Amino acid sequence: xxxxxxxxxxxxxxxxxxxxxxxxxxxxxxxxxxxxxxxxxxxxxxxxxxxxxxxxxxxxxxxxxxxxxxxxxxxxxxxxxxxxxxxxxxxxxxxxxxxxxxxxxxxxxxxxxxxx
Amino acid sequence: xxxxxxxxxxxxxxxxxxxxxxxxxxxxxxxxxxxxxxxxxxxxxxxxxxxxxxxxxxxxxxxxxxxxxxxxxxxxxxxxxxxxxxxxxxxxxxxxxxxxxxxxxxxxxxxxxxxx
Numbered sequence: 001x002x003x004x005x006x007x008x009x010x011x012x013x014x015x016x017x018x019x020x021x022x023x024x025x026x027x028x029x030x031x032x033x034x035x036x037x038x039x040x041x042x043x044x045x046x047x048x049x050x051x052x053x054x055x056x057x058x059x060x061x062x063x064x065x066x067x068x069x070x071x072x073x074x075x076x077x078x079x080x081x082x083x084x085x086x087x088x089x090x091x092x093x094x095x096x097x098x099x100x101x102x103x104x105x106x107x108x109x110x111x112x113x114x115x116x
Numbered sequence: 117x118x119x120x121x122x123x124x125x126x127x128x129x130x131x132x133x134x135x136x137x138x139x140x141x142x143x144x145x146x147x148x149x150x151x152x153x154x155x156x157x158x159x160x161x162x163x164x165x166x167x168x169x170x171x172x173x174x175x176x177x178x179x180x181x182x183x184x185x186x187x188x189x190x191x192x193x194x195x196x197x198x199x200x201x202x203x204x205x206x207x208x209x210x211x212x213x214x215x216x217x218x219x220x221x222x223x224x225x226x227x228x229x230x231x232x
Binding site: 004005007010016023024025026043045046066073074078079081097113115 | 143160229
């Protein structure tokens, strides 16, 4: 078990993986907002790019004042400085993964980083 | 649209997000293996930590010779040097997200990187 760690994520409003999985290159959270709910604040980041993937349901984000409709299967990248807030739709919960990584930190990937 | 980019991911065997979303801190792929299928090779990484999240279905991974059963809701971190291969179960497809990030690249996160 030294080279990997596995957990099963329960159905909770927010689950943060960094400490549970000993992550060193990302923080990842699994989030569910019930219908009509929102993250209760607008935020941006100092260094971190965020990638959001919509896993279930529908909603929208407001990013620097622009409304982006969201549904399961959508993925988006948000620059660190952008002011963002996430909302479930009026009728449906939204479940999404949020991945924080340091902007410009990736060097090689896939074929240039893999050893097959 | 300068500060964010959004795409809708189709149902394909593998979708890679880095180039589509202009990611700079991660490569993210969404992968589906049909029942009885596997990734056709074992691989490890030079620099990158990988985080896998099982989105749908069941299967298993073999990591440094150890078999880890996987089902929807499971998340795992794999160290760069670990030799890994992913398999769907005999009866069910498995859909998973794979996140590549440079090991030890994350500095602050959440409360220490956010501006509210």
